[in-house]
Amino acid sequence: MKVVIFSTCVVDLEFPNVGKAMVEVLERFGCDCYLPSDQICCGQPTYNSGYEKGTQRTFRNQVDALLSVESDYIVGPAGSCVAMLREYPELLKDDPEYLGKARILAAKTYEFSQFLWRILGVENAGAELNGKATYHRSCHMTRLLGEAESPYALLEHVKGLEMVPLANAHDCCGFGGTFSAKEPEISKQMVDEKVRHIEETGAEILVSCDPGCLMNIGGRFNRLGKPIKIMHLAEVLNSNVDERRITYLKQMPV
Amino acid sequence: MGIATSDKPLLARVKESEQDKFMQASVAKAQDAQHTKREDSRALLGNWEEWRELGEQIRQRAIAYLPDYLEEFSNNVDKNGGDVFFADTEADAVDYIQKIVKETGAKKLVKSKSMVTTEIDMDKQLLALNKGLALMETDLAEFILQKDNWDEPTHIVFPTLHKNRDQVREIFMKLGYEGDNDPEHLARFARKYLREYFLQADLGVTGCNFAVADTGMINLVTNEGNADLTMAIPKTQIVVMGMERIVPTMADAEVLDNLLCRSAVGQKLTSYVTFAGQQVAGETDGPENFHVVIVDNRRSEALGTQFQSILQCIRCGACINVCPVYRHIGGHGYGSIYPGPIGAVLSPILGGYEKFGELPYASSLCGACTETCPVKIPLHKLLIQHRMVYTDRLKMQGGLNNFMMEVIGIGTGFPFLFRSAIRFGRPGLRTMAHKTDRLTALNFIKDEPLVDKGPGLVGGWADVRDLPIPPKHKESFRSWFADHKQQQKLAQAQKDNSSDK
Numbered sequence: 001m002k003v004v005i006f007s008t009c010v011v012d013l014e015f016p017n018v019g020k021a022m023v024e025v026l027e028r029f030g031c032d033c034y035l036p037s038d039q040i041c042c043g044q045p046t047y048n049s050g051y052e053k054g055t056q057r058t059f060r061n062q063v064d065a066l067l068s069v070e071s072d073y074i075v076g077p078a079g080s081c082v083a084m085l086r087e088y089p090e091l092l093k094d095d096p097e098y099l100g101k102a103r104i105l106a107a108k109t110y111e112f113s114q115f116l117w118r119i120l121g122v123e124n125a126g127a128e129l130n131g132k133a134t135y136h137r138s139c140h141m142t143r144l145l146g147e148a149e150s151p152y153a154l155l156e157h158v159k160g161l162e163m164v165p166l167a168n169a170h171d172c173c174g175f176g177g178t179f180s181a182k183e184p185e186i187s188k189q190m191v192d193e194k195v196r197h198i199e200e201t202g203a204e205i206l207v208s209c210d211p212g213c214l215m216n217i218g219g220r221f222n223r224l225g226k227p228i229k230i231m232h233l234a235e236v237l238n239s240n241v242d243e244r245r246i247t248y249l250k251q252m253p254v
Numbered sequence: 255m256g257i258a259t260s261d262k263p264l265l266a267r268v269k270e271s272e273q274d275k276f277m278q279a280s281v282a283k284a285q286d287a288q289h290t291k292r293e294d295s296r297a298l299l300g301n302w303e304e305w306r307e308l309g310e311q312i313r314q315r316a317i318a319y320l321p322d323y324l325e326e327f328s329n330n331v332d333k334n335g336g337d338v339f340f341a342d343t344e345a346d347a348v349d350y351i352q353k354i355v356k357e358t359g360a361k362k363l364v365k366s367k368s369m370v371t372t373e374i375d376m377d378k379q380l381l382a383l384n385k386g387l388a389l390m391e392t393d394l395a396e397f398i399l400q401k402d403n404w405d406e407p408t409h410i411v412f413p414t415l416h417k418n419r420d421q422v423r424e425i426f427m428k429l430g431y432e433g434d435n436d437p438e439h440l441a442r443f444a445r446k447y448l449r450e451y452f453l454q455a456d457l458g459v460t461g462c463n464f465a466v467a468d469t470g471m472i473n474l475v476t477n478e479g480n481a482d483l484t485m486a487i488p489k490t491q492i493v494v495m496g497m498e499r500i501v502p503t504m505a506d507a508e509v510l511d512n513l514l515c516r517s518a519v520g521q522k523l524t525s526y527v528t529f530a531g532q533q534v535a536g537e538t539d540g541p542e543n544f545h546v547v548i549v550d551n552r553r554s555e556a557l558g559t560q561f562q563s564i565l566q567c568i569r570c571g572a573c574i575n576v577c578p579v580y581r582h583i584g585g586h587g588y589g590s591i592y593p594g595p596i597g598a599v600l601s602p603i604l605g606g607y608e609k610f611g612e613l614p615y616a617s618s619l620c621g622a623c624t625e626t627c628p629v630k631i632p633l634h635k636l637l638i639q640h641r642m643v644y645t646d647r648l649k650m651q652g653g654l655n656n657f658m659m660e661v662i663g664i665g666t667g668f669p670f671l672f673r674s675a676i677r678f679g680r681p682g683l684r685t686m687a688h689k690t691d692r693l694t695a696l697n698f699i700k701d702e703p704l705v706d707k708g709p710g711l712v713g714g715w716a717d718v719r720d721l722p723i724p725p726k727h728k729e730s731f732r733s734w735f736a737d738h739k740q741q742q743k744l745a746q747a748q749k750d751n752s753s754d755k
């Protein structure tokens with residue numbers, strides 16, 4: 001199966017480990033991965049800030065880049081950015097040249113955990129990680145992409161990992177892309193509450209499927225001098241893998 | 255002041271709210287409690303998403319044919335013997351109400367809760383115009399605000415969310431209350447105080463949850479029964495409503511009441527759900543003179559624009575109750591009588607970008623509002639639409655952040671520029687990085703200098719959080735991937751080679 005990796009700008013700039021882990025996991029499950037080098041960013045930083053016209057070029061570049069390699073699927077390590085690609089047909093609806101391509105793109109793009117669980121049908125990825133962890137669900141992944149199950153389902157089968165629920169999991173961590181930099185006074189209070197809830201779980205590892213949130217929450221933990229280990233789900237699923245542990249779902253999720 | 259509740263800039267308001275720990279705790283508690291009640295009451299319907307869709311359709315239709323439904327409503331009120339007045343502006347509305355006060359010679363006015371009368375600043379204007387007039391807010395929360403020297407509301411459903419019971423007790427003591435801070439005792443005091451006043455009232459002013467076009471009736475939804483008394487006792491009643499409050503039929507109102515009560519307070523229905531209008535032959539109560547003031551006040555500017563869907567709003571406040579920004583900055587932070595996501599969308603339309611253009615940026619676009627809205631208004635998308643209007647102005651003003659966004663726009667539009675960002679991001683951010691001994695966020699922060707200050711947006715980020723500098727170019731994901739592929743190729747070639755032999 002040919003998979004194009006949608007790396008996302010945050011992973012390209014700040015999280016090499018996440019990209020690596022994702023590719024290694026996907027290869028383990030038989031995916032032949034490609035990374036078109038012209039891809040940049042889904043366009044949220046400028047579009048969500050109100051720079052609509054300027055962002056059209058970003059959209060079109062991303063469409064061309066990700067479709068430049070023929071593939072069965074496009075997979076990205078960020079729920080928020082994937083949700084944005086899924087909105088491309090709406091965002092490019094006035095562009096007859098790109099609307100059709102945008103539809104093709106949106107139809108085969110998946111977030112990493114949902115691809116693993118829903119498309120490949122992976123139940124147990126074979127990983128082992130000893131410790132206590134909690135999961136931060138990102139707003140865009142849950143609400144815009146509509147994916148609330150796959151990360152939890154995959155985490156359940158990681159050997160040695162104790163998952164603890166996070167209070168007020170539905171509240172935003174205060175990242176919000178440029179919001180975090182434009183309204184730091186508000187964002188700070190939001191991330192502080194998130195840090196407090198994470199601390200209250202007693203978890204030593206924070207897992208998420210959105211590098212943006214991890215960058216925000218992790219950066220705040222560090223600023224406050226509080227201990228935490230930040231992990232993307234792909235890194236968790238790539239920990240101490242024993243392929244004999246791998247199992248597949250008997251019934252595919254609907 | 256219209257819808258503005260403060261003259262201070264957003265940042266100053268946010269900082270003040272941050273100091274108000276009581277308000278923050280009380281908002282968080284209310285949000286969490288409402289969360290359970292709301293979701294439970296919605297779940298009882300069994301198919302909440304279908305109800306939302308129905309609600310959306312009803313509201314979309316009402317707004318799409320607004321002029322027709324308003325005319326139908328107005329004709330029906332007329333037919334029953336009432337009067338309808340269309341007020342273009344806040345001044346027109348107040349003038350008309352003032353005219354009725356004069357004509358009836360009213361001395362004692364009772365009011366039930368209405369956001370529109372707050373919007374048009376009716377209370378204070380009437381009191382200034384009529385020396386002999388007494389005016390009483392009879393909704394418990396509005397009563398508290400009035401008696402606290404006209405304090406501003408901080409929520410559209412729970413106007414006194416920022417006050418605690420001790421503060422309420424203090425306010426009531428000025429009115430002769432001598433009891434403790436038990437909310438039940440406080441409410442009993444208010445009820446007695448208000449009841450005496452009610453019996454002497456000669457003019458009632460109510461808001462309107464829905465105006466039913468095909469009957470000319472208005473629909474009010476309350477828990478205190480004060481709106482019903484306001485309609486039942488005085489001979490003259492004035493209903494003040496935003497022009498978008500219209501619904502086509504009673505059957506539509508029934509659906510919307512279901513959505514409203516569950517979304518606003520987590521009840522299947524509130525204690526009182528009333529349909530009323532002009533007293534007609536055979537009835538023993540209700541107003542003999544019934545006036546409806548339909549207020550535009552810039553609402554029609556949203557018609558036919560990207561913002562039209564905001565007129566679908568049924569003012570349930572659910573978006574406020576789920577908003578993580580409201581959770582911290584409270585109603586005061588928004589500086590508008592309409593706070594939260596609904597306020598951040600509505601305020602720039604009703605009050606202009608000059609005053610409220612920054613509100614749409616005070617959102618992380620988390621989408622909690624859009625997810626909860628019972629009539630499916632895409633609130634977070636409307637916030638982006640406002641930003642689009644506003645950035646055109648920002649461009650004219652220039653400024654560092656605008657410049658930075660333009661640079662990001664260019665950098666994310668051209669692949670070669672982005673590839674150089676990957677290559678030069680490290681040395682670039684290195685100039686803003688400093689050596690610290692903070693290293694507690696493992697697997698993220700490395701033993702390297704950290705970005706902890708910077709100009710513009712970098713500074714905004716770094717004021718709150720540490721940012722590692724990007725990895726060396728050869729350690730970036732893309733470099734790793736290229737190597738990785740190379741090695742796979744080599745391994746494959748070796749394999750092919752050995753199998754050839």
Ligand code: SF4
Pocket residue numbers: 517566567568569570571572573574596623626627628629630631633
């Ligand atoms: S926008 Fe939606 S959720 Fe918010 S108050 Fe209006 S109807 Fe309720």
